[in-house]
Amino acid sequence: MEGAITLNSKPVEGNILVINTGSTSSKFGYYKDGVQVCGSQIDHSKAEIEKATDFSAQLAIRNAAVSKFLEENHIPLEEIDLIMGRGGQMRPILPGVYSVNADMREVLISYRDGKHASSLSPVMADDLAGEINNVRKAKGIKGRYGECKAYIADSTTSDEMLPEYRLYGVPEFKRESLYHALNSRAVVRKYLADIGFEKNNKNIIVCHMGGGVTISMHQNGRVIDSTHGLDGDGPITPERSGTCPALPLVEMCFSGKYTEKEIRNKIVGGGGAVAYFGTNDMRVVEAKAKEGVPEYKLFMEAFVLNIAKYIAALTVDVYGKVDALLFTGGIAYSKYITDAIIKRVGHLFPDIRIYPGENEIRSLAENGYMVLSGKVKAKTYNKNKLIED
The missing domain is CATH 3.30.420.40 (ATPase, nucleotide binding domain)
Known part of the structure; x- marks a missing residue:
């Protein structure tokens, strides 16, 4: 495991679950006060993935994987303060942290802006955050940061390219940014x-x-x-x-x-x-x-x-x-x-x-701690236009 996450050389607090779904694997990490206490990669066979032809079928496979991770590592749901998911295929979007909302879920579940396994992560994170809040309510537990919420950070489709870089010699084509x-x-x-x-x-x-x-x-x-x-x-x-x-x-x-x-x-x-x-x-x-x-x-x-x-x-x-x-x-x-x-x-x-x-799990956790610490305010995703808030 790498060293503890700090912000401006100061220790951080809070428990963060990270979910990163790829085409043939599901990766998870769990951090307590900036230290990764466990992590796992669960590989999915090609046959298993090919059978899951729609979003809900894929979701079922990945939800089983995260449940297995939480169970094997004895992580009580109620202790999780925040969940970070890998950003999925959606536009328009600027870099940074976004809370998962109804617009984001609609775009990802419908594959409106492209089909990729990364689109499962935000939906999984949001569903699990809802489940955590229900468990807390049933047990009469208050979270130290309020309700558990789900976020994404720095999606691959993040695009802040300047206008002059977007033009091709064919007007019907427009350059777009898609990088790691x-x-x-x-x-x-x-x-x-x-x-x-x-x-x-x-x-x-x-x-x-x-x-x-x-x-x-x-x-x-x-x-x-x-x-x-x-x-x-x-x-x-x-x-x-x-x-x-x-x-x-x-x-x-x-x-x-x-x-x-x-x-x-x-x-x-x-x-x-x-x-x-x-x-x-x-x-x-x-x-x-x-x-x-x-x-x-x-x-x-x-x-x-x-x-x-x-x-x-x-x-x-x-x-x-x-x-x-x-x-x-x-x-x-x-x-x-x-x-x-x-x-x-x-x-x-x-x-x-x-x-x-590449340490996407740690990168997502870092963004999560910036939210918990108040250093970063999450943006609001709108399926039709950029909102810089």
């Missing part, structure tokens, strides 16, 4: 704490490298530009194509050889290293490249070059005046890859730090 917001923003907070800054007045590029690779420009705390983690606007990744040439893609779509689903799979899920080698494990690709296997060596060079080009491109957003480059995500554990990228772009940055891995 939760982990990227947490890494920026970690970096600022490491250098002794409480105020975020830095220009920072974060490069998150995992199954998806996203690069985001953080200007004084606002993410003004980023690549898109899913729609083919960014670098090659272990399982995604990255940006594709438009006309060949059009020709492929109308060739009659592929269904829409097959084309989509070439871009997300079956692209990148998966398309070339049948694996999304970059450790395998790296090992083969180091052995000198030509096709693996070539792919690794292209992988590094792609990421470096997008990093360099984002520096123009702030006229080249970038304070730091931060690497994160599972692939950031690879010195071979980070060194190769730094060799190409290192001259652009006065400070480069590596924060390998």
Whole structure:
């Protein structure tokens, strides 16, 4: 377990449950006064997930998982003060903490803005918070922070991109932001704490490298530009194509050889290293490249070059005046890859730090403690428009 969560070097109080649902797993963490006392990842088989064709069926599987976690770790419902859920697929939304409300539930349950397992987390959190309040009422217990409530923080669909970055050469298309917001923003907070800054007045590029690779420009705390983690606007990744040439893609779509689903799979899920080698494990690709296997060596060079080009491109957003480059995500554990990228772009940055891995559970807990402490006020989600409150 990592060290205790603090805010401005001060200890925190409260018990927080964190729920993070992914495509094939459910992750949970439980924190008491800033210390993670237990955590678990429950994996779901492909067959189990495929049988659950609608939201309610998926919800039943994940609810069973969280119940198992609470039971195995002997966590009484009434002692939980706040529940944090991973943010789901919804627009429009700014970064930050949001309370789960009726609008959010409607958008997520209907899959209005996209279908992803992350959309289960807020609904699960809200349902469980309601159950906790009912248990407390039945037992005559008052929570030390009032009613238990559910929140999300820094959803992947968080979008504060500036208008000039949204235009393509085709008016019908609009650039949108979809990056690893939760982990990227947490890494920026970690970096600022490491250098002794409480105020975020830095220009920072974060490069998150995992199954998806996203690069985001953080200007004084606002993410003004980023690549898109899913729609083919960014670098090659272990399982995604990255940006594709438009006309060949059009020709492929109308060739009659592929269904829409097959084309989509070439871009997300079956692209990148998966398309070339049948694996999304970059450790395998790296090992083969180091052995000198030509096709693996070539792919690794292209992988590094792609990421470096997008990093360099984002520096123009702030006229080249970038304070730091931060690497994160599972692939950031690879010195071979980070060194190769730094060799190409290192001259652009006065400070480069590596924060390998991704700790979304801890990041969500940190946001929860900011709510309990009163440091952050939760925003209100509106399904039709942005509300900056």
